[in-house]
Amino acid sequence: MIKKFSFLIGILLFSLHSGQKKEQLQTQNAELKKQIAQINSDLAKTRNESKLSLSYLNSVNEKLALREKVYTNTQKEKRFIEDEIYLRQLEINRQNRELAVLRKNYAQVLVNAYKNNGVQNKVTFILSSKNFGEALRRVQYLKQYSDYQDKKAAEITNAAILLKNTVALKQKSANEKQNLLVNQQKDLTTINAEKAQKAQLVAEFKNNETKLSAELKQKQTQSKVLEGQIRAIISEEIRIAKAEAEAKRKAEAEKIRLAKIAADREKARIEAVAKAKADALERERKLAEAEAKKASELALKRAEEERKRTEDAAKSEANARDEARKVAAKQASDEAAAKSRIAANRVAAAKAAEAALEKKTTDDKKAAETKAMTNYGVSGPAAGNNITANKGRLAMPASGSITHRFGRQPHPIFKNIVEENNGIKISAGKGSSARAVFPGIVSSITPSSDGTKTVIIKHGEYFTIYSNLSTNAVSKGQQVSAGTAVGNIAQDFDGSYTLDFQIWNGTTPVDPLGWVSY
Numbered sequence: 001m002i003k004k005f006s007f008l009i010g011i012l013l014f015s016l017h018s019g020q021k022k023e024q025l026q027t028q029n030a031e032l033k034k035q036i037a038q039i040n041s042d043l044a045k046t047r048n049e050s051k052l053s054l055s056y057l058n059s060v061n062e063k064l065a066l067r068e069k070v071y072t073n074t075q076k077e078k079r080f081i082e083d084e085i086y087l088r089q090l091e092i093n094r095q096n097r098e099l100a101v102l103r104k105n106y107a108q109v110l111v112n113a114y115k116n117n118g119v120q121n122k123v124t125f126i127l128s129s130k131n132f133g134e135a136l137r138r139v140q141y142l143k144q145y146s147d148y149q150d151k152k153a154a155e156i157t158n159a160a161i162l163l164k165n166t167v168a169l170k171q172k173s174a175n176e177k178q179n180l181l182v183n184q185q186k187d188l189t190t191i192n193a194e195k196a197q198k199a200q201l202v203a204e205f206k207n208n209e210t211k212l213s214a215e216l217k218q219k220q221t222q223s224k225v226l227e228g229q230i231r232a233i234i235s236e237e238i239r240i241a242k243a244e245a246e247a248k249r250k251a252e253a254e255k256i257r258l259a260k261i262a263a264d265r266e267k268a269r270i271e272a273v274a275k276a277k278a279d280a281l282e283r284e285r286k287l288a289e290a291e292a293k294k295a296s297e298l299a300l301k302r303a304e305e306e307r308k309r310t311e312d313a314a315k316s317e318a319n320a321r322d323e324a325r326k327v328a329a330k331q332a333s334d335e336a337a338a339k340s341r342i343a344a345n346r347v348a349a350a351k352a353a354e355a356a357l358e359k360k361t362t363d364d365k366k367a368a369e370t371k372a373m374t375n376y377g378v379s380g381p382a383a384g385n386n387i388t389a390n391k392g393r394l395a396m397p398a399s400g401s402i403t404h405r406f407g408r409q410p411h412p413i414f415k416n417i418v419e420e421n422n423g424i425k426i427s428a429g430k431g432s433s434a435r436a437v438f439p440g441i442v443s444s445i446t447p448s449s450d451g452t453k454t455v456i457i458k459h460g461e462y463f464t465i466y467s468n469l470s471t472n473a474v475s476k477g478q479q480v481s482a483g484t485a486v487g488n489i490a491q492d493f494d495g496s497y498t499l500d501f502q503i504w505n506g507t508t509p510v511d512p513l514g515w516v517s518y
Contacts (some may be wrong), residue, residue, distance in 0.1 A: 423502030
């Protein structure tokens, strides 16, 4: 029985796990097919414009990779279904064995019942009881035996229903597998067709190698010229920025010099006034200290006199005169102690006044320096540019796929050509615009020989560059924010709409993929 339950629990757990995995694979395939449909839509739009472009080839490759992933997922799903069918068959075999045992046992019960089932036999069985109690027990036994027959019949019926349901589940899995095989064959046919499409596209590239290579080399020459222009513009920007910074530094230094002179004058005046007050306070403190000392000495003398009067009065018999002297001594001692406390308080007040004057003098001198700096227009420390704090989180300058990466990259088709890229190239849809990735100031709008334009935006020590624009939507000197449209993306020589995006740290280009989130 335990073995039976363990097997059932194993079947149940596997079914749950298998069902979850199948659902995940089906959900993933549905999403992959949406992406494939989108790529097909994009390819249909650009087929006539840029069929012999790397962006078109990349889209075909991407679509083929997605197709193959769908096929792989379908293979995994098929294996899950096959495992289900195998386990269902094991369950069917077990249920068939159990049903055979149940039927055999029930047949034996029916044979026994037939042998002893006559009404006369039952009556005789009851009437042959020795007493009434035994007769009741025999009636109860006959009833239980009848119930046992019914129970066994019900077990056979339930087992047959379970077997039928398990067979139906197996058939359902078999049908599901058959449908999956049909779809898989369709996917395989599509993959082979798309591989043939890719092979044809690569062949067309190679058939047009001479023309495309010449156009590519011409584009590289233009890129080199543009790179020189960009370098010159950035170098000039850096020179101007350094000159402005130097002029600003000198002007700031002069302001600081004049402000310090004014501040020193005001501080000297404050110190002179404070010194006069300090001298007066010092005289008052010294006078208070002298009075406190005198009062303290007098208090001690009076206290000593009071002590002696008290001792003398204790040695001789007290009379009215001695008592009066004692009271007078006590009063004189109390008055002297009170005067001593007052004098000590005056000393403490004088010291506090001196400390307060010293603090006020220091605060007034600081305030005088701050006021002088403000009056002469001395600026505080400049806030640093924080584009570096956003490294890796900048938005992409355009929506699309990356067709060319940073640095020296071999051409995917023409093996004798190596491209040197100072940035990345993004293939976008027709009518797309490039957008600023970070707040900055438009440094330059540079036209190229092929009619396109390049926008350079300054972000402190960094520059972002947006090339191959058909139009510009900003002007030189304009302050832009992140997301501001800088211009429409132009059609490249291969028919695709491609943005050339670069990031420069001073005069050194850096890999934009380390800066943008993609």
